[in-house]
Amino acid sequence: MNRILIIFAHPRLEQSLANAALLENIPESGNITFNDLYELYPDYNIDTEREKQLLTDHNIIIWHHPFYWYSIPPLLKQWLDMVLEFKWAYGPGGNALKDKIVFNVITSGGTREVYRREGRNRFTVREFLAPLEQTAVLCGMKYFPPFAVQGTHKIDKADREKYAMDYQFLLRKFMNNEFKEEEILKHEFLNDWITVTNKLKV
């Protein structure tokens, strides 16, 4: 069994339909911890010790957040700044996060098409996520491709349900260790790995 820590950062959750659907379908399990940063630290006063303990207690970390200005919401950045301490997460003796898996779960207004060299946003999602990927690498973690709900302003209820079921599927697979690292790393998005895995099953 893997233990999953979802580090969730959304400043206005009550207005996000996509995230509401995703959160609703997170499996109830003692092996999944939902850590709601804006609920816990509305004053940005992050309890570093608590967060470090949570990271220690889990081996799969998810940064779950909306994709604001091609990046993470400020509280999550604050979290990175405060929690990933020198000599603990990185630097001499900083091995606390070594070999843990980490990836982003994002919701973005733009579709996958506009996140292309030729598209409106000129860079891919993976390129925008480079700082996080490198943060993970510096801490000795395995960075997995992101799971992305895209075009959130256009999709309808059925689409959202589909994404939510995929997220649930993903969490179950990861929790039960039913995945191969090298398979996953072949894909640009975890969404693609889910599609392929589902097809194989059928």
Place this chain on the structure above:
Amino acid sequence: MSGGFLFQAVIYLTAAMICVPILKRLGMSSVLGYLAAGILIGPFVLGFIGDEGSDIMHIAEFGVVLMLFLIGLELEPSKFWLMRRLILGMGSLQLIITSIIVFAAALLLGFTWQAAVATGFAVAMSSTAIELQYLKEKGLMNTSAGRSSLSVLLFQDVAVIPILALLPLLAIEVISLPEEGKTSLIDDLPRWMQTLSVLLSVGVIILSGKYVIVPLLKMIAGTRLRELFVAAALLIVFSIVLLMEIVGLSPALGAFLGGVVLANSEFRHELESDLEPFKGLLLGLFFMAVGASIDFTLIFQNPLMIFIIVAGIMFLKALVLLITGKIFRLSSDQNLLFALGLSQIGEFSFILYSYMGDLKILDEKWVGILMAVTAITMTITPVFLLINERLIAPRFGIKEADDKEMDTIDEKSKVIIAGFSHFGSTIGRFLRANGVKATILDNDSEMVDLLRKLGFKVYYGDATRTDLLESAGAADAKLLILAVNSINTSNEIINNVKKHFPELEVMVRVKNRFEAYDMIENGIKSIYRESLDTSVRMGMDALVKLGSRRYTAFRAAQNFLRYDEQALEKLAVHRHDKKEYIASAREAIETQEELLKGDVNFDPKSADHAWDSEQLREVLKKES
């Protein structure tokens, strides 16, 4: 049966221990408890105490002396000045109208005109002890009824001086006072000289207060011996009493004057806090003495007459007060509280009666009757106030509310706020600004009126009462916000809620750390200390003014708040271990010491290692 001093002390204290908690439990004021205790141990029920009534009144008079000194101390001349319109207007109106009517009634009863005048003044007095004790206990001092009551009482207190000076002039024959131990030096003087000497001694107190006592206290304060200061405080009171006895004046009045003179000095608060412990005890003693002095044989001899006099006097006094209140535009419920609260005859009257008896203005029989009547009126007042509080006052509040709420659907609010002074009102405003309509409980009827006009849902009354909580919707509400001023009230409400509304979550405002400990022990999770956030915020701004970067100061404040909350929980457990420890000044000091020592371990940057580049630099230095 009355043995020595120890026996009497044990009897008094035991009676108080038994009666006061019982009546308090029943929701009545402590005054009633003491009165009941007095009646119980008095000569007419158990007969433990005072076979001769004079014994008890002697004790009572001594209690009144110290009490009046303290009341005088609380009466700052400047406060007096601010209330001058109320004091002079309401006070004189009440005193003059009541005296005139009583004077006329007394003449009809066959009194001499001298006796009628004296009786008129004596009956017009109300009881400072009973009313102020009640108002303080119920937190009503700052309502308009409270201020009006204080004004009338103050006017009466001051009026006693000329009245006492006037009495010798009313004496029909020149008499000497043959009382044991009370040999007055001025008895042989002609009457005008007696009057003059009374005025002179008042002058002596005022002048010595300024030119003798204050310099003396300064010197004693310099020695930094606390017990010496307490001794000095008592010495002042006793000296005044002695002086008064020498010139044959009421010691209580002298002590009161002494208090007023010292109210303006820098030692006022010190005197107050030093004598405060005595005050409660002596007040209790006084009330017990009043209870014990009720002459039941006299009452049983003429039950109808006594009843008529009591009823007549209280009705008359209340009526005059109601009219006075109306003239000064009190709202009807405030006016009723004001009128009922002052409808008894006061403790000054005891002194006036005995003085009248000594001067032979009034015969022994009537002195006895009036004393009994006065004691009865004082005993009945708390009962009337209780009836008003429970049955009448709530109607004033809720009736008006019903009219307004008839047309709107009575939606249950999820939040109840108890106490709507500065603290509670801020919470209420904030919630309202965010679309949360809270139900408000408050015992200040003017505030209730105002809030109703603004469309708040308000219940008037004492939030410790289960039925009031019930009608405010405690059974369906989610949150109860306790913003009341007194920890005792909060505790009472919490116990009530635990018993009757276990689902209701309680959030409580406390003044300080000790009250917070109490609440932790009471199992409350959401505790808000008045002396925490604001203090830290102020400290943070101080750091900024001293040159700190604003965010650094802000982070230091955030870390300090978290550190202090954790320390509070730890110390609460610690404190629980030595529970027999009563919250005292000494404990406060010890806790401060503990806190200050612990603060050495506090690091304002405790959670901010990530921004601290020193470590990083050290490592880089080693590498290169």
